[in-house]
Amino acid sequence: MAKWQEKRSFWTWGFESDEPTEAQRRKAAEAIAKRTGTFVEPPVVPDIEDIELRKSRIDVPSALAGWVSDEHEERALHTHGGHVTEILMALRGRFDNPPDAVAHPRDENELEATLEWADTNRYAVIPYGGGTTVVHGVSVPEAADGAVTIDMDRFNRVLEVDDISRAARIQAGVYGPDLEDALRPAGLTLRHFPQSFPWSTVGGWVATRSGGHYATNHTHIDDFVESTRMLTPRGWWESRRLPGSGAGPSPDRLVIGSEGILGIISECWLRLQKRPVFRASAGVVFPRWLAGGQAVRCIVQSKLWPANLRLLDPVEAAQSAGLDGQQALLIIGFESADIPQAQPMREAVELARECGGLIEDEHIRIDDGSGEATGRGGAVGAWRDAFIGVNAGATAGLGMLADTFETSITWDAFEDFDALVRERVGKALGSVLGDGSSLSCRFTHVYADGPAPYYSFSGPAVIGGEVAQWQEIKAAATEAVVEGGGTVTHHHAVGRMHREGWERQRPELFGKALAAVKREVDPNGILNAGVLLE
Ligand SMILES: Cc1cc2nc3c(=O)[nH]c(=O)nc-3n(C[C@H](O)[C@H](O)[C@H](O)COP(=O)(O)OP(=O)(O)OC[C@H]3O[C@@H](n4cnc5c(N)ncnc54)[C@H](O)[C@@H]3O)c2cc1C
Known part of the structure; x- marks a missing residue:
């Protein structure tokens, strides 16, 4: 079955078929108990129908009813992204701020009609790919009076393959495995494999400047983008297909990494490669x-x-x-x-x-x-299996807090930077999670001028207090990374989580210029408020 036809899990990474079984969760609980000395019974996964949701604040007009719905399950499915704290909330049946309606436009006419309706009514709009964001990129803004999530899963086709130039025109909602299945018969591949590859989409990758798991050379999605097509509340923004260009600032560069604040990417041309042998x-x-x-x-x-x-x-x-x-x-x-x-x-x-x-x-x-x-x-081989088999749902709610943060830094500063991060985060872990916490690092990507270190931490957590504990550790990590001269994110994106850290690292005038662009294309500020910009 194609990925877009599979049913997503409402509480953990991926699809229902990726959900850990009861036996797997119990095994994880036993392994954690060996480390912490306390066995925690795996929490019961709630039934989606039993989850309480705030009443929808939106009446869906009959003209849009073919693809926009305010139905309970749809709203629950689109409430949370993929951060470990969101998995915990979902597992505990906490769906405090769901979207009021969810759209699945099937073509550009329906996408235009949805955005126009939301803009006229000043509803907050949240573009949605696979929902694997780990930076609160698909959450409903707290201040919104009504919110519509636009799920791009019906934009699920590879529209053209140009095997002379080796590029393809791909709709935004195409999931990783569906893309590779479509390109395989031509002997081609995008060769872009973020760890979330099975569950994330082309539009999400471009919107977040995702990083594939190849460590050097072509690794960020940026390297593959030939042109983009994006719908803004003020109309279409489409660039010309070009192998390279020196004509002023690049329109694609504003789309790549715009995280849904400027428009909804509907399709793009991406550069392909022959499959390796x-x-x-x-x-x-x-x-x-x-x-x-x-x-x-x-x-x-x-x-x-x-x-x-x-x-x-x-x-x-x-x-x-x-x-x-x-x-x-x-x-x-x-x-x-x-x-x-x-x-x-x-x-x-x-x-x-x-x-x-x-x-x-x-x-x-x-x-x-x-x-x-x-x-x-x-x-x-052992490392590869551990990398691919990861799913935070297996360990959620079992008395262990685990998360990651990733950055990059130039080689000249790396040694001092790594020491600073380990010292500061180690201290925070010691005071928040106590004995038995651990901090580790790997390089996920490397460049001629510096590595991208990816830190993982874990330790015994207070059941019910994990979010507050996580916030304290995350604050120490962000502080150390910014003070040490690194970036607040190398490939997980800014979202809402890293916005304040990013404000400290980017030029102030750049922030103002980006806000000015947003005012031009989204004058009512309906798109992803709180992501990237305050
Ligand atoms: C287990 C796991 C592993 C991960 N590994 C990696 C990794 O190796 N590399 C990496 O880069 N990231 C990784 N991530 C983070 C995440 O998968 C990426 O940010 C990914 O690019 C998001 O794609 P998505 O389709 O799920 O987008 P979503 O999560 O749905 O959305 C991400 C952001 O983009 C916006 N957006 C989505 N689609 C569109 C669109 N069509 N137009 C405009 N805006 C849009 C959303 O509003 C949101 O702000 C990982 C996440 C998880 C849970």
Whole structure:
């Protein structure tokens, strides 16, 4: 079944088929109890029909009734995004601020009619892709008197494939797996795989400047956007397909990362690639985390451009790849549609060894596309399974608070930055979650001038007090990241969660200029109030 036809879960990441079973939640509770010493019975998942919702404040006109509804289940399904605190709220039956109506426009006429209706009535509008936002990007603004969520799931087609230029015209609501299924027969791929790939959409990726899981080179969705088409309350904003252009500021650059405050992206042309055939992977062990960082810098600055160059600190290497807790792990991966990858892999491994990295040659895995890979690949497979299999629903409400924050920083500042973040966040974790908390880091993306460190924290939580505990830790993390010179987000977007931190990092005049653009295209301020701008 295509992803857009599947039923989304109303309480956890993904679709109903992704929901953890009772047995899986109990197993998670037992594992947490081993760490905290307290077994917490998994909370009962409420029935969606039993959830109490505020009465809808909107009368849906009959002319729009074919695709706009104020029905209970629709409103509940679109109340929360994907942040761990939202999963907790949903699991506890808390749906305090639902949208009043949900639209599923099937074409641009219906999209125009919906936006015009909302604008005339000054309803808040929330564009919605897969709802995987972890920065409160699809929440209803508190101050709204009426709110309409516009779910783009019926914009679910790849409209054209230009295999000469290698690009495709793709509607905004296409989910990751449906996109790849549509491109596969032509031997093409977008090759953009955020961790939320199965549950998120092309429109969401472009709106949030998502980052795929390839560590170097083409990794942000920005790199793939050829042109965009977006509906604003003042009309259409459409750019010309161009491989590159020096004609002034780029109209696409304002659309990419606009997080639904300027308009609703209906489709875009994205650049494609041939599907890779040649692959190589290796896991290199380092006795010290910072030595691993040094190796990453040498490899990325050598311009070998591995597809994967992911450094796990000793805590992460132990948790997700089974190492001893003392050593860091560097996962190196290469792939190409045209060129065998054994040689660049050998060069990258040599650079890693020069920085103190340890790997036996037999652990380098080379796949030349014949189906007969050589080498064992070491810890890489274990890490990949842990990365793909994640679902926060399994551990929600079990007395353990866990979340992540991600950033980027230039190499010259990285060492001091990492020490500052670990010190400040470590202190906050100690005082809020107490003994048994942990903080770890991996590089999700790396650039020639710096890494994108991704920190994960967890620790025993007070049942019912998790949100307040999370707020305190998050405030310490944001403070440390901004003070240390990093960005408040490398790929999770700004949303409402990072708005204040972003205000501190962006030029003040830029904020004013963005607000002026918003006033021009959205004079009544109906679109995603509180996201990016106050
Ligand atoms: C488990 C998990 C893993 C994740 N991993 C990654 C990762 O590896 N990389 C990464 O970048 N992010 C990641 N995220 C965050 C999230 O998946 C991304 O921000 C993603 O791009 C959101 O896509 P979506 O379709 O779900 O959009 P939504 O969550 O529905 O919306 C995101 C924002 O974009 C706006 N929006 C959505 N569609 C449109 C549209 N058509 N036009 C205008 N505005 C729109 C919404 O209003 C909202 O503000 C992860 C999230 C989860 C839960």
